[in-house]
Amino acid sequence: MTTPEPPSQQPSEPAHADRVFRSSLGIAGGVILLVLAALLGGDSLFRGEGRVPWITLAGLVLVVPLIVAFTIRPAVFANDERLRIRNPFRTIVLPWGSVADLRAGYSSEVFTQDGDKYQLWAIPVSLRQRKRAARNAARASQDDPHGRSSVTADVTDTKARVAPTDQTVADLRELAERLGGRPEAQGAPQIRWAYEILAPAAAGLVLLVVLSVTG
Incomplete structure (x- = not known):
């Protein structure tokens, strides 16, 4: 367990813990898909003959990260300083001062002061x-x-008169309007690619291509 640093050295933390928004249906669907992949893939790995186990292994290395990326990984974290969006292949950190608007049409979206737009995969529109x-x-x-x-x-x-997604987006919009002027909520957007998803998926794709070419 990490020991907290002294106050003079410890970085500033948000006043409140993150509010986390995730899709329970997406997570449940992802778990079901992972179980099916494990059952079907495990049978082919241990009972398959010839090149079947290798093809199965490559398929699992490709498919499992994608299942996680689109079902379990998406989440939105909000605190007093910023909005952090964890989408399938990227994580976007938006200080509230950089947020111009949030909308829920056919998908939930956030717009920055620079005119950029990012989808909120964890808040699907129903x-x-x-x-x-x-x-x-x-x-x-x-x-x-x-x-x-x-x-x-x-x-x-x-x-009950407002759809849950619309209510969530309205709550986030209220946070952006209320906290966007705080000094702690200023800064430029930050984007990080999810290499922990992309790397194994790419490896599985390369292995599949190699197996198909050498077959």
């Missing part, structure tokens, strides 16, 4: 949930045509 929220809002407006809140209405009823 048209079904959006339609359900629209029906709830329409039903509520029929119950009270003047738009007044009833005494028994609570926060849960209000949130």
Whole structure:
């Protein structure tokens, strides 16, 4: 366990821990795919003959990182200083001062002051949930045509009228507007490629190509 540095040497940390946004359905789907790959691939590795085990190994080295990249890896982390977006092949760090807007259309996106756009893979848009929220809002407006809140209405009823993705993007937009002017939230965007995903996937692809050429 790492020992904390003295206050004079320790780098400044966010005042609050990260709020993490991930897709539970994406993670569940990724786990299922990984289990299937392990079962099918393991059978071919241990029971296959000739070049089959090698082809299976190359396929697993290629496919497993891609499954992880598109299902388990995506996440969005937000604190008082910055928005960190972990997409399949890149990690983008955006200080709040560099964020111009966040929108949820057919996909969730963040726009920077420089005009760049990045998708939020961890916050997928569900048209079904959006339609359900629209029906709830329409039903509520029929119950009270003047738009007044009833005494028994609570926060849960209000949130039911907004799709979860739209609510999440609205919360992140509110953070950007509220924290974007802080000195600690200034700086340029930073982008890092996910070599831990790209390297093994590329190795598996190269191995597949070699096996197909030499076959």
